[in-house]
Amino acid sequence: MSKLMKSVDSRTKLVGENRLELLLFKLGGQQTFAINVFKVREVVALPRLSAIPNRHPAVCGVAHLRGASFSVIDLQAALGRSPLYGSNKATNLIISEYNSSVQGFLVGEVDRIVNLNWEVIMPPPVSSGVNHFLTALTQLDGRLIQIIDVEKVLAEIVPYNTDVSPEVLNDDLRSWAVANEIKVLIVDDSTTARQQLVSTLAKLGVGCMQARNGTEGLALLKQMASRGPITDAIMLMITDAEMPEMDGYRLTHEVRSVPELSELHIIMHTSLSGAFNQALVDKVGCNEFLSKFRPDEVAGVVQRALQVFRAAR
Incomplete structure (x- = not known):
């Protein structure tokens, strides 16, 4: 199964072309789901797991593989459905890296990798509500593909922290920002990611x-x-970086192409990583690159930009 996977860095060039690769899989039924290959290290058969006391209902246990240990999440259970773990259904383990941490997702049949353009990836309909676990939808060979908002899944299992350390906060800058009604624009397809930033920036x-x-x-x-x-x-x-219709790299390129917008300060805030990714950020003209989600680092970068912004006013 791991032969499905190639080097993540070898795929990063697709992002700059407004393209992505999705790993398709199923859970307990016929519906096809997907996650971005950028986040996937490998796909393996489910190894023996060690039990965790007082675990979250969606966490199966801990896997030990090639000298590393990581939690395994039953993705079907995390979506509020009957667990795959312990059932008689065939299962596989998708090992992924999000926000600098490794986790395994227990899934059913793993299908294949497909290469698509972000323009054919659509946001979920508004009628799906605020509590859904989908970040996008697409059609492939007459099938509906549901792309999972992994950040939301993880936030439900391990609640995220948006607090900023007291030593990082600048009260003088905060007072000035409040008095001048300073705002930023957050562009992200994940509701969870947007909420994280809104909460942290409110503290600034x-x-x-x-x-x-x-x-x-x-x-x-x-x-x-x-x-x-x-x-x-x-x-x-x-x-x-990764968003339906237009990714963050293309967005940055388009912004730099509009004279009225070209000088806007842009921060790329993504769970993607790798030297090529940093090079691509530099190439399209971002001012900063941040890995998700580290409140103190967000606060530091935004406050430095705020100081420059205040000095120019």
């Missing part, structure tokens, strides 16, 4: 505007720029 006295993908974000930026200098509306933009 900074308000937020939000968009679910690069297409929405670019339209909002152009609308604001039509009413006056973009920096009268927002101080900077924080964007994810």
Whole structure:
């Protein structure tokens, strides 16, 4: 099964072309699900697991593989369905890395990897509600493919922390930001990721505007720029890399191509990693690169930008 996987870094060039690769799999039924291959280390048969006391109901146990230990999450149970673990159904383990941590996802049949354009990846319908675990949808060979919001799944199991260390906070900057109603634009397809940033930035006295993908974000930026200098509306933009319709790299490129937006400070905030990814960030013109989700690092970068912004006003 691990032969399905190639080097993650060898695939990063697809992001700069507004493309992605998805690993397709099933859980307990016929519905096809997917996650981005960028996040996947390998796919293996489920090894023997060690029990965890007082574990979350969706956590099966701990796997030990090639000298590393990591938690295994029954993805079907995490989505609120009957657990796969302990059933008679065939299972596989997707080993992934999100936000600098490794975890395993117990799934059923693993299908294949497909290469798609972000333009054919659509946000879930509004009718799906705020508590769904999908980040996007697409069609392939007449099948509906549901792309899972892994960040939301993980946040349900291990609640995220948005607190900023007292020694990092600058009260003087916070007071100035509140008094001047400073705002940033957050562009991310994950509701959980947006909530994390909104909560942390509130502690800095900074308000937020939000968009679910690069297409929405670019339209909002152009609308604001039509009413006056973009920096009268927002101080900077924080964007994810992977998003339906238009990814963060293409969004950054488009922003740099519009004279009224070209000087906007842009922070790439992503769970992707790798030297090539950093090189691509530099190539398209981002000002900063941040790995998700580290509140103190977010606070440090935003406060440094806030100091520069205040000095220029």
